[in-house]
Amino acid sequence: MKHLLWNHTGFTLIEMIAALLVSAFLGAMMFAYFNSALNQSGFSVHRMQRSFELHTAMENITSDYEMIYGQEEHPGWMPLTSYAAGDIIQATIPTGHLYLCIQDGTSGETEPDWPMPDGAEVSDGSVTWMEHKGELDTLLTRLYTIESDGSQNNNNDINRYVYGTYGVVDARYIKFVNNFEVSAEPDGPETLLKIIIRNELGESLTGLFATSY
């Protein structure tokens, strides 16, 4: 009968290769996992830079809004009052528009029926008024104006616009009815321009812009 002895043949080549493969696979997985700390370490800086970029764009929009619409308080229309060409007034009941005096004179006893279309004129006593820069259309137009050097990022619709680098998620006129947001016509007195912009990381920033007339 054959004696019971230890096997002296050692591991086979197949066993060695299998063991090496398994250990290499596990080692590679662990290295990739732990090494992500190094690879991702710059992400926090990148995220903050993009976040500030978005903030910068909204500040640019806000500054332009203030320059265009917010700097002056315009008086309301008054009856039997002398007006000179260049005077700008708003209707006593806000219409969402301003009116520019283009003909000197004295206003009538009753308030005229204010026109809404761009540049429309109306007579009031001996004064002629013209609709003047109503709505927030200038802001909306510039929101979509690509930077003059024409460069675009083309990265998930993120572009370099004149206000900064962002993608437009939403830009429309709204108003609140019974605490609910509904779409509105651009020339209403209670209309707000709602702008939502985002960066390439998906962070978004919302701004609401109103007129006082």
Added chain:
Amino acid sequence: MKPTELNQKGFSLVELIAALILMGFVGAIAGMGIVQIMDGFMFLQSNTETVQKGQIAMSRIVKEFQEIRYIPDTPSPTGIFIRYSRSPVNPADLRTLAYSSDAGTLTLDGEILVDNVHQFSLDYYETYDALPPSPTDPAGGFTENARLIEIRLEMEGPDSTVAAFTNRVFLRNLES
């Protein structure tokens, strides 16, 4: 019948040396990997601290500038210094934000707001689309009609890296 017996010979010297050399190789490679991984974690930690410091400093500066109501004529703001008042009732209640390149610190009323600052600059704009001031202009392009301030903060990070952050603030409360 001969009894069952174990091999009593053990490993030979050559086998042991070969095994030790192999283990040495594997250990060296694993050690290098572990060192790199630990370096990565240390770098990440330092980087996170840098970003947090930069974020806190920038948030504070933005809040300060958003509330500016009055900027005195003298001393006039420069690219690394601005004196202003946030008080609606007392324009003489002034605050000072200043950068010291020697110390690498940004101070607010003499108190250190953030250290390890590699570079700090303030650029002033009248409109959002105005051209940037000349880099050699010590005043940072300041005029009395300036309504936007661009803040550039560069923080020294780990391993001589620099994290640069740029933000803008519209001076919405400035009384003209």
